[in-house]
Amino acid sequence: MAATELKTSGYTSETAERYLLNAGALFKNVKYNSEKQKYEGEPLGATVGGSKCNITINLRQPEVDGVLAKIKGNDLIESVEATIEGTLKEWKKENIAQALFADVAEGNGTEDATGYKIITGRNEVLAKDYVENIAYVGKISGEDKPVIIILKNAINTNGLSFETKDKDEAGIPFKFEARADADKPEDVNKIWKIIYPETSVRD
Numbered sequence: 001m002a003a004t005e006l007k008t009s010g011y012t013s014e015t016a017e018r019y020l021l022n023a024g025a026l027f028k029n030v031k032y033n034s035e036k037q038k039y040e041g042e043p044l045g046a047t048v049g050g051s052k053c054n055i056t057i058n059l060r061q062p063e064v065d066g067v068l069a070k071i072k073g074n075d076l077i078e079s080v081e082a083t084i085e086g087t088l089k090e091w092k093k094e095n096i097a098q099a100l101f102a103d104v105a106e107g108n109g110t111e112d113a114t115g116y117k118i119i120t121g122r123n124e125v126l127a128k129d130y131v132e133n134i135a136y137v138g139k140i141s142g143e144d145k146p147v148i149i150i151l152k153n154a155i156n157t158n159g160l161s162f163e164t165k166d167k168d169e170a171g172i173p174f175k176f177e178a179r180a181d182a183d184k185p186e187d188v189n190k191i192w193k194i195i196y197p198e199t200s201v202r203d
Helices: 093-100
Strands: 020-033 038-043 047-060 076-088 102-106 117-121 131-140 147-156 172-177 192-195
Touching: 020 047, 020 147, 076 147, 093 102, 093 117, 093 147, 093 172
Parallel strands: none
Antiparallel strands: 020 038, 020 131, 047 076, 076 172, 102 117, 131 147, 147 172, 147 192
C-alpha cells in the first residue's frame, strides 16, 4: 500500500466500499462445489440481533533473565480460540438437540405419544455433536460476492436458555466454538478460515 499524507481522519474515497453490512446469515457444513463454482451449506436458521464472531490469538513471551521489555520476534502463539454466537429465532429440533448433546427419537406410543420427536440427554459428547463447520456469511459494501468466516469442528457450548413474553418470539442463544482435528491438535490456527472476495477496490 502506497504511503499517503497524514490526516486527522482515516476516511478515504474507498472507505464506503469496505463496510461489512447488516447481520448476515449462518450456515453449517459449508463446502465449495467446484462444478457449480459456489459455496453451499445448510442454513442454521434465522437469527435475531445479529451475530458475534471472535477469533483470538493468545501470545506468550518466554521469560529471559535481564530482558525487561517485550521483544520483537520473541512472541509464541500459545493458544487460539474462535467462536460465533448469537440468538436463533427458529426452533429447530436439531438445534435444540445439538445445544444439549442430546438424542432425538420418535414417540413410541408407550412411554411418549406418537407424532412427537422426543429429545433426551446423555452423559457423553459424541462425534455427531460436532458440525464440520459453522460459517458466517455477510456482504461487504460494493461487492457482489460475500465474505465467509468459517469455524471448523464447531460445537455449541451454550446449552438451552430462553425467556418467553407476550407479543414476542422466544429465541435460542447459541455459542459455537471451533476445535482442532484430533489427529492434528498442534494445528491450532487451522480451526478458522476467512474467505474474502476479490475486491474491485485497489488495496
